[in-house]
Amino acid sequence: MTQSDDIRFKVVINHEEQYSVWWSDRPNPPGWQDEGTDGTRKECLDHIDRVWKDMRPRSVRTAQSATQGA
Template identity: 45%
Template sequence: MDENATYQVLRNDEDQYSLWLADLDVPAGWHQVGKQGTKEECSAYVDEVWTDMRPRSLRERMDQASAS
């Protein structure tokens, strides 16, 4: 990763996050979340919002199993 580049934070349909260079096209299956900045700023944002590393589909299955 380029320390002087501008990054953006992306999220996929499983609620997983990634840093992506801001000047590149967003890859299929990923969506911008509106955060852009340095690598450190974007990483700090991801650390703040991504508190459950499990993919969304796994969380949903586990919630259904515990509700049964």
């Protein structure tokens, strides 16, 4: 176990459905909500890698879908 394994992190998500890792013992940055996953930094990053398949912000995906559907 390394020293960094002692630090707990959580996955946070913003209104654009973008993910990030944040320290578990700190308040979320403005505009970010808990996603529900916590663990080591690596565990959190591995989770984000599994679930975040389309890195475009939600507003861009929505706009592109509307343009393609028109």
